[in-house]
Amino acid sequence: MSDKKLKVAIVGASGYTGSELARFLIHHPNVEIKMITSESHTGKPFSDLHPQFLKQLDLPLTSADSIANEGLDVVFLALPHGVSMKFVQQWKDKDFMMVDLSGDFRLSSPVVYTKWYEKDHSFPEGFKKAVYGLPELHKEAIKGCRLAANPGCYPTASILALAPLVKNNVILHDSIIIDAKSGITGAGIKPSNTSHFSNVNENFQAYGLKRHRHTIEIEEQLNSLGGMEITVQFTPHLLPVDRGILATAYATPSSSISEEEVQELYKTFYANDPFIRIKESLPSIKDVRGSNFCDIYPVLDERTNRIIVISVIDNLVKGAAGQAIHNMNLMAELPETSGLLFNPIKP
Amino acid sequence: MSDKKLKVAIVGASGYTGSELARFLIHHPNVEIKMITSESHTGKPFSDLHPQFLKQLDLPLTSADSIANEGLDVVFLALPHGVSMKFVQQWKDKDFMMVDLSGDFRLSSPVVYTKWYEKDHSFPEGFKKAVYGLPELHKEAIKGCRLAANPGCYPTASILALAPLVKNNVILHDSIIIDAKSGITGAGIKPSNTSHFSNVNENFQAYGLKRHRHTIEIEEQLNSLGGMEITVQFTPHLLPVDRGILATAYATPSSSISEEEVQELYKTFYANDPFIRIKESLPSIKDVRGSNFCDIYPVLDERTNRIIVISVIDNLVKGAAGQAIHNMNLMAELPETSGLLFNPIKP
């Protein structure tokens, strides 16, 4: 099995998720990068857009139109929200598997999508095919699917921080607060006031209060996992760093529980998940930078009777490209960790 | 009145609060910096320790022992916790006023001090003389005192974020969560693993979970203000920036309230406070950097029925040196804003 080489395409070369996919796939033992697409840079070498790949990945960029002729096994869609759905629709009967890194198929239905994304969905049938690609929750479903909806970065960190509590039904359903902090790459490669160096550097602020789209993604997954109506308070903040998300999650126990019991829940829940590391000390975003790990640290404050869980991921890896490859590994029946065991880069 | 020149000493030259005091006092229209002390650098010009002051403040450093001979009006103690109390005791009968920037006299009693600072207090009587120097809460008491205990940086941002809610008794007493984030200068000028560039840069982490000393300082002030037993969940985090604290505070309303009503509470409560700016958009730490302002943004999330308040300060100014000078202004019957109206430095 491990000798097979999947023929892979990356659709959308210019963004950070495109270059991160390349960074991992280029060394993946079971992958051949067959094509990388860009509509605006067709013909240029990939390394022109991302000079760090010079001499390593100089593949000329092509249009996504020619994708049918390549005998592909897997297509990664590294495209903006709203663009991805068109390609998924167009390719719905093709032979290749798809991992969609956009938000287009993460929610439960077109109705919920329209409510939170404030626009119509052009391919409502896609929701039936798509599996939410969080391997720690949906491993078996992912293995059998042809379209994985890769989770959002904040939802990845948030759901992983809370899943053991929700699954085991040990917290009050309206007590969850997730105070999350992310590096700027979450806002994408396109220049804007938001990403101007002097607006980010030496600065820190909250954004998207009360209405960030990832709120509903987190709620839907937790509701489904816990079998109850959970309301989540989700507040994202912008860190002056390139990469990394740290989520500080708060929840009130529904009945008496000890810190040891809480920690045991986490160890048990994630016992078979190679990228989850339950920590015994406070995690930091640099401990996972560049890697597919999610470090989690759950504690109980007896004084206030509140559980606090801190989780950290690299938003571009476990929160995007790495998790997408994890999904591909599952869909293609490869070892889960294949091509993904690079160590965090620190300092 | 405004022609008088207070003779002022800064005790403790080597740290950040010492140099920030100098940065403001040097331009204060009613202040003459008479002496700056350092036991380990006696004789050196102040600008040797802080080269940014070259040609502006080359005053030779002296020992604190000679402080009695200078005819001083005000002494700022910019010293570590545990050291300050010895000097306060030693100088308790002197003619000068004291503003203590350490944590030695911020709490209500030696008993509480010992519980949270985990050591005995060598001058328990000091607690009776000290007034908690948060001008927005205790303006009149500060005016009449001789010893102001300058608040901690996190408590300043946290209490100011919550005071109008607590004072007006509109939130549940056990619902407060303060998720706070601070720049590294809060950890002081002394090199350590914590402050090593490569441990801070491109990094982010929580610390002091469940047991940070500022928790009790916040609780005591809110309890006193609200006349009830409030328990606060306080979680500090370390930002990869020099300066700035952003506190994201969450609380559940005790009865129905609208966002407009919440915001009105803030405007009313702080109507006479020149350094508080109630914002109508999200604040950022760079909006107050280098200044004595505290920007506050309160909202209500109707979906979750939760109030979220975001406050930002410069931890070295409103959270330390600036507030200390504000206290001096009040104690010496000078205009509140005297010497403190410098604008934030941005970018």
Next chain:
Amino acid sequence: MSDKKLKVAIVGASGYTGSELARFLIHHPNVEIKMITSESHTGKPFSDLHPQFLKQLDLPLTSADSIANEGLDVVFLALPHGVSMKFVQQWKDKDFMMVDLSGDFRLSSPVVYTKWYEKDHSFPEGFKKAVYGLPELHKEAIKGCRLAANPGCYPTASILALAPLVKNNVILHDSIIIDAKSGITGAGIKPSNTSHFSNVNENFQAYGLKRHRHTIEIEEQLNSLGGMEITVQFTPHLLPVDRGILATAYATPSSSISEEEVQELYKTFYANDPFIRIKESLPSIKDVRGSNFCDIYPVLDERTNRIIVISVIDNLVKGAAGQAIHNMNLMAELPETSGLLFNPIKP
């Protein structure tokens, strides 16, 4: 004299130099900010564009068209290159003095301008009126002028680093290399790939090799000062910081000279310049941040027979807004340092 209040306008509110001018002018004892202009934000308060000024400078922005009606004494043009010249031409017969912060009148002639800026100049006569506003070189000429061409940021740091050597004719005319490094604010407030956080943060690169426009500005000033044909190798680099320029200048002595003699040249040359600090140890950009100081450290390497001079400035202050106010002070016969003696902000 010191009681007079100059009526001042800032033309161009939206950029960094506009907000830095405001930061200093708001506290200048002899200035009243009468108007701030912006063609694209007319009617908005200045603090809408720069929220750090909330409650301090909420003046509504106006169009530059109405400038004639305000009885102004001084107009600062904080505009892009090429735009400024049109206003200077339009206002050439007005009563107010002008300080132009753009590059439009810094060079010796329209011919040189066109060669290095690669476009025609629309107001060639302006060159005759304009005085190059580097006070340390042209104090008397500035005092008598009505139009000061405020120097570029790199030229300020570079010329000040080399002037004593050139003036005293102690170096070989073709031996000068200036390896300069600047913070990103030099590239302006407008979002671009250059200023995207993730392209600057944790990064460093050279740019403008061989052809940066500041090269000719430096050469012309040094030639004029030394009375000879000097060729300068100028290489700018982009630092991952907001503010600050450090120039490392190299030159070969034309005859034997000692380090002490070199340093003496600097002390003598700048004896009457309040913003120049000749250092006896290595300077850093944070030692001058936010201030109008230029720190200079000259040494001689006997082993290689080469003089090395390091100079540091804040590009937005001594390299722009602060120097512009210094020019205004001279033109209006105010004390040189009026409104400019704020201390560097560090850390």
Next chain:
Amino acid sequence: MSDKKLKVAIVGASGYTGSELARFLIHHPNVEIKMITSESHTGKPFSDLHPQFLKQLDLPLTSADSIANEGLDVVFLALPHGVSMKFVQQWKDKDFMMVDLSGDFRLSSPVVYTKWYEKDHSFPEGFKKAVYGLPELHKEAIKGCRLAANPGCYPTASILALAPLVKNNVILHDSIIIDAKSGITGAGIKPSNTSHFSNVNENFQAYGLKRHRHTIEIEEQLNSLGGMEITVQFTPHLLPVDRGILATAYATPSSSISEEEVQELYKTFYANDPFIRIKESLPSIKDVRGSNFCDIYPVLDERTNRIIVISVIDNLVKGAAGQAIHNMNLMAELPETSGLLFNPIKP
């Protein structure tokens, strides 16, 4: 050949070069990490010191004393200058190969060592055995050696920037200026004023003017390569980043040469060197971050008749751990790039 597994030890676990060696060696197809030593942390798992390795490299640390019993093939000495020489002496007759990452055997003789390092060398005979481990210059000698002296970080960037010019004898021997800039990890993991976050962040400064030890290392290598007496002006600066060196090198051609000819020299000289990338645009340190690449960009300024060469490396990889593994690959007759072709991490 490629199936063999070298038994490898890392001596000195606590520093950055130790953890970087581990980051690469853990994935090296021909390496088994047999032991990692630390005298002060014996018994602890390696991941206690470097938590990013949790679950990936939890090997207990041992004392270097037991090194003889492990049947080792290769020992990496990741130790401070002055400490390394003692171990090299002690193990001089052992069967394993050694790569010394300290400066102890980089220079030509104990006399030169003592002059620039200002202390005696305790193992002078070592200089005869050691080969300077810069593969691009000494590939064949490294293949045959048992002790490689891994080059300094600045010398790696500097020598690679200049070698083609010196080897081809096209520049004046006293015209070389290297203005170099490095991230803070070059100063090591130990907390100090130099590495305090607030002294580095938003700051920039030169250091070690006229006397930095890497000067002689660069000069000796260039002299040996060019067969003449070359004097180098070397000025290091400290960048507010974790990783990366950019060297801007200046030299005057000894006779007429075109830019194309200059660039051709570089392409020819490095034609067989897999980690050298001759660029056609300006390189940046983030283009090589985390990787073993050295990007080089040579130009000629016809106006000033000067060659400018810009080179970038990751100081911890090509400037330390990566180059050390490259040396191991050569010494052990493995493919040069084995285990080293990871892509730069950007952003």
